[in-house]
Amino acid sequence: MSKPRLGVFKFSSCDGCQLSLLDCEDELLAVAGVIDIAYFPEATRADDVGHYDIAFIEGSVTTPHEAEMIQDIRARSTALITLGACATSGGIQALKNGADTAAFIDAVYAHPEYIDTLDTATPISDHVTVDFELRGCPISKHQLIELVAATLVGRTPQTPAHATCIDCKLAGHVCVMVTQGTPCLGPVTHAGCGALCPGYARGCYGCFGPKETANTASLTAQLAVNGADRRQIHRLLQTFNANAPEFRQEAENHD
Amino acid sequence: MTATATKDVTPVVLSHAGLDALIAALAVDRQVIGPVRRDGAVVYEPVSSVADLPRGWVDDQAGGTYRMRREGDRLFGYTVGPSSWKRFLHPPKQVLWRAGDGAITPEPIAKERFAFLGVRGCELAAIAVQDKVFLDGPYRDPHYAARRAAAFIVAVNCTRAGGTCFCVSMETGPKAAPGYDIALTEIGGELLAEAGSDAGGMILSAVPTRPATQADLDAAAAGIAGAEAQMGRAINTEGLADLLTDNPDHPRWDVVADRCLNCANCTMVCPTCFCTTVDEVSALDSDATTRESRWASCFTTEFSYVHGGAVRPGAKSRYRQWMTHKLGSWWDQFDMSGCTGCGRCVTWCPVGIDITEEAAAIRSDLEAEGG
Structure with a gap:
């Protein structure tokens, strides 16, 4: 069997998720051994030509150019897989959704006339069919390797959609919400990071976005009981997955 | 020993x-x-x-x-x-x-x-x-x-x-x-x-x-x-198994479902919860595979997922299943209670759902109705 041909594409994003691929270090040679990394501007000089068995997409669609580009990549790819919060929910740049884009551009750029942007930052799945989404800001190296390994043997990757609380308890961390009243999004956040922040006595920031059947309303009610004010709750939900419906709706409820 | x-x-x-x-x-x-x-x-x-x-x-x-x-x-x-x-x-x-x-x-x-x-x-x-x-x-x-x-x-x-x-x-x-x-x-x-x-x-x-x-x-x-x-809580266990099993449509299940986060903390901290799932861990550079078991929870969608969807799609059916199993059907299955009264599920529930309070609420409503 010939090695699957991989293309890695960047949309509006910070590059952090792509770099997770390079960050595989010990496993990187094994990855390179089983996959033909045909297009990956962060790592190779090859041009973007031809068909890809696997396309990794990082970033959100935030410009008219990106809206066209994703259609082209979709047409040339067998499996299109999104990497990270930007590609999966719109990213932190989706904070601009619903705001006055022109006013932002005027405030930030010396020459607003050079800026050609959409009014929204949207997930890839709003534009094309996505075969698999890897969550996180950034994605987890462990999950990326699992994704590659599972794809190669033809099984579904194991990236459970359950709460971060499960991973927190598996790791033996002590709950920061129950013992300290720390605002924590763990109970509504998709697992994948290994409960990194609670392991350092911090609340979960929700980097992996909403879990399946997230009850954000019940959690925010308890955060308020524990002493968080509306502004804190609003801001907690308005980060890397601000545009994910379960987070956005609850943030709006705390405007 | x-x-x-x-x-x-x-x-x-x-x-x-x-x-x-x-x-x-x-x-x-x-x-x-x-x-x-x-x-x-x-x-x-x-x-x-x-x-x-x-x-x-x-x-x-x-x-x-x-x-x-x-x-x-x-x-x-x-x-x-x-x-x-x-x-x-x-x-x-x-x-x-x-x-x-x-x-x-x-x-x-x-x-x-x-x-x-x-x-x-x-x-x-x-x-x-x-x-x-x-x-x-x-x-x-x-x-x-x-x-x-x-x-x-x-x-x-x-x-x-x-x-x-x-x-x-x-x-x-x-x-x-x-x-x-x-x-x-x-x-x-x-x-x-x-x-x-x-x-x-x-x-x-x-x-x-x-x-x-x-x-x-x-x-x-x-x-x-x-x-x-000094007991902080009490639960009336008399007839409790039947009380829960016989009332799957009690409105209290909706009340608790509004609060339940489906986060699974109750099952993770429960000293009797025993469910596991299995993960395959594949090597990248060979055909080597490791099969690992991992604690699972009846509060996840994955747990009751069968062809076409989850049998228990949300908090109402999941909490009802968990509580009815602990206090009720555990007796049928293992001839003992699945709850030992340690209180962990109450303390470590981020929103403080209390199994003793839920049991009492279902009982008192039924008793008020003369049930």
């Missing part, structure tokens, strides 16, 4: 130095796991002496809150924290077998030898529940069996109860029932020690003790009675 005492063993009294000697004696051929204060809670971790124990610390617990504070000078003044002994006997992850090069190799049977220091009555009852699940019946877990057979249990009778404790209702405490090798009760600055097995008796005879007086026995009984009177 077998938990059968073949002869009456006269209770003795251990000083803190005597407890140190006991820990050292257990550590000769076992890893001693005991209570340690970490990150604002008492958790179970390796201990090497009395100095590691949370002396002078107690906990205040309520639905969704746990706080530690200083009080008195007891070694075991705290009640139960987020961890339980299942973490050691039935660990969160367990390799089952490895495959590669056309062969499947079962994982060698677990060799850990633990000594548990500070097992409370509710926890000893929970170990008995997991024994029933993992050791009886056709699907015996050989790793659990090996760890369990090698484990030495030092129970501690509670002399203080927490805000979410209800062992009295579940008849599991505060005095530990047989099943221990040694049971300790804190009396002043010393500990009354009773052997519950030959192994317990032998090790007690090998460490410095003094004979117990009637005053020591009275002090221990008074301490346990004090804890019994």
Whole structure:
């Protein structure tokens, strides 16, 4: 069997998720051994030509150019897989959704006339069919390797959609919400990071976005009981997955 | 250890130095796991002496809150924290077998030898529940069996109860029932020690003790009675299994579903919850695969997922299933209660859902209706 041909594409994003691929270090040679990394501007000089068995997409669609580009990549790819919060929910740049884009551009750029942007930052799945989404800001190296390994043997990757609380308890961390009243999004956040922040006595920031059947309303009610004010709750939900419906709706409820 | 005492063993009294000697004696051929204060809670971790124990610390617990504070000078003044002994006997992850090069190799049977220091009555009852699940019946877990057979249990009778404790209702405490090798009760600055097995008796005879007086026995009984009177919660178990099973459409299930986060914390901290799922871990550069079991929870979509969707799609059906199983259908399945009254599910629920309150609400509504 010939090695699957991989293309890695960047949309509006910070590059952090792509770099997770390079960050595989010990496993990187094994990855390179089983996959033909045909297009990956962060790592190779090859041009973007031809068909890809696997396309990794990082970033959100935030410009008219990106809206066209994703259609082209979709047409040339067998499996299109999104990497990270930007590609999966719109990213932190989706904070601009619903705001006055022109006013932002005027405030930030010396020459607003050079800026050609959409009014929204949207997930890839709003534009094309996505075969698999890897969550996180950034994605987890462990999950990326699992994704590659599972794809190669033809099984579904194991990236459970359950709460971060499960991973927190598996790791033996002590709950920061129950013992300290720390605002924590763990109970509504998709697992994948290994409960990194609670392991350092911090609340979960929700980097992996909403879990399946997230009850954000019940959690925010308890955060308020524990002493968080509306502004804190609003801001907690308005980060890397601000545009994910379960987070956005609850943030709006705390405007 | 077998938990059968073949002869009456006269209770003795251990000083803190005597407890140190006991820990050292257990550590000769076992890893001693005991209570340690970490990150604002008492958790179970390796201990090497009395100095590691949370002396002078107690906990205040309520639905969704746990706080530690200083009080008195007891070694075991705290009640139960987020961890339980299942973490050691039935660990969160367990390799089952490895495959590669056309062969499947079962994982060698677990060799850990633990000594548990500070097992409370509710926890000893929970170990008995997991024994029933993992050791009886056709699907015996050989790793659990090996760890369990090698484990030495030092129970501690509670002399203080927490805000979410209800062992009295579940008849599991505060005095530990047989099943221990040694049971300790804190009396002043010393500990009354009773052997519950030959192994317990032998090790007690090998460490410095003094004979117990009637005053020591009275002090221990008074301490346990004090804890019994302090129960933070109660649950009326009379007819409870039928009450829950017969009322799957009670409106209270909707009320609890509005609050339930489906986060699974209750099942993770529950000392009797035993469900696991399996993960395949594939190597990138060969056909090697490892199959691992991992704690699972009935509060996830994945748990009840079958072709076409999840049988229990949301909090209402999941909470109902979990609570009805714990307090009801567990009796049909294992001829015992799945709840031992430790209160962990109440304390460690981030929004403080209280199994005793839910049971009472369903009962009182039905009684008000004359049901």
